[in-house]
Amino acid sequence: MKHLLKDLNKAFENKVRLGIMSALVVNDYLDFNALKELLEVTDGNLASHLKSLEKSKYVTFKKEFRDRKPNTRYSVTKEGRSAFVKHIKAIEQLLK
Amino acid sequence: MNQNKYLRDLQDIKDIMSRSSRFISLSGLSGIFAGLFALGGAYAAYQTVYSGQDYLNHRYAVITRESLMTLLIIALVTLALSIGAGIFFTSRETRKQNEKVWDHQTRRLLINLAIPLVTGGIVCLILLLKGFVGIIAPLTLIFYGLALVNASKYTLNEVRSLGIIEIVLGLISLQFIGYGLLVWAIGFGVMHIVYGTMMQLKYKS
Numbered sequence: 001m002k003h004l005l006k007d008l009n010k011a012f013e014n015k016v017r018l019g020i021m022s023a024l025v026v027n028d029y030l031d032f033n034a035l036k037e038l039l040e041v042t043d044g045n046l047a048s049h050l051k052s053l054e055k056s057k058y059v060t061f062k063k064e065f066r067d068r069k070p071n072t073r074y075s076v077t078k079e080g081r082s083a084f085v086k087h088i089k090a091i092e093q094l095l096k
Numbered sequence: 097m098n099q100n101k102y103l104r105d106l107q108d109i110k111d112i113m114s115r116s117s118r119f120i121s122l123s124g125l126s127g128i129f130a131g132l133f134a135l136g137g138a139y140a141a142y143q144t145v146y147s148g149q150d151y152l153n154h155r156y157a158v159i160t161r162e163s164l165m166t167l168l169i170i171a172l173v174t175l176a177l178s179i180g181a182g183i184f185f186t187s188r189e190t191r192k193q194n195e196k197v198w199d200h201q202t203r204r205l206l207i208n209l210a211i212p213l214v215t216g217g218i219v220c221l222i223l224l225l226k227g228f229v230g231i232i233a234p235l236t237l238i239f240y241g242l243a244l245v246n247a248s249k250y251t252l253n254e255v256r257s258l259g260i261i262e263i264v265l266g267l268i269s270l271q272f273i274g275y276g277l278l279v280w281a282i283g284f285g286v287m288h289i290v291y292g293t294m295m296q297l298k299y300k301s
Contacts, residue, residue: 001291015105015108018105018108018109019108019112022108022109022112022113022116023112023113023116025113026116026117027115027116027117030200031200031221033114034199034200037196037199038112038116040143077135088106088109091102091107092107093105094098094102095099095100095102095106
């Protein structure tokens with residue numbers, strides 16, 4: 001039991017962060033508004049969770065301009081993907 | 097007690113993954129109507145091609161310049177009606193599920209559907225202008241099937257098997273060109289109605 005809990009990632013304990021990761025691993029990228037609509041959270045809430053995922057190097061972003069409006073595209077990093085997979089595997093093991 | 101939390105987490109993960117990567121508001125009704133319009137179109141085309149011939153004797157497909165125009169018009173009207181029904185029923189379904197009609201899933205679905213479809217459309221137009229009328233019906237089936245298989249990654253799973261069926265029907269009718277229109281009516285008409293009904297029953301409840 002102990003070794004299983006070790007694999008559970010604190011970064012994904014939060015519901016919004018879990019949601020962000022779930023969405024990003026199955027999409028090449030999503031922009032801020034797409035994530036916001038998908039997860040039904042406020043701007044500030046989403047931004048702070050994205051920031052913390054960025055800090056753990058699980059998520060990267062690319063800013064660009066579309067129709068002269070700033071648009072930020074988020075995608076998951078290699079580390080983020082493997083950490084997320086590990087987290088899901090740990091949950092599945094726990095539920096067994 | 098943690099057990100429940102993690103169970104809920106897994107459920108959330110699955111839900112978000114499917115909602116963010118697949119367009120799931122496809123309405124079965126749009127398939128049924130597209131099928132009915134296709135059958136109507138096929139009947140009209142049949143009347144045009146085989147018009148004015150004795151019913152008892154062997155009948156030839158007769159295509160003149162005028163009937164070619166009529167066929168093109170029939171094809172365009174059928175296409176417009178089917179797309180119209182698709183947009184109408186699907187946007188109604190999307191609103192019902194409180195999702196946006198025009199988001200990045202829709203865009204991605206349509207782009208991936210359009211690439212093989214537009215290619216096929218252009219190929220058929222070129223062949224039609226060069227006088228290869230017989231292989232048009234089989235080719236539309238094949239390209240439509242390829243488009244469905246390509247787009248199925250971004251929507252309901254059923255679309256993939258429908259696409260494969262269309263491809264097989266297209267190949268069969270390419271071999272037996274005399275039955276082109278009949279097989280076309282099966283592929284675009286009957287199959288759409290069958291799949292539309294199936295999806296309507298499966299996802300309605």
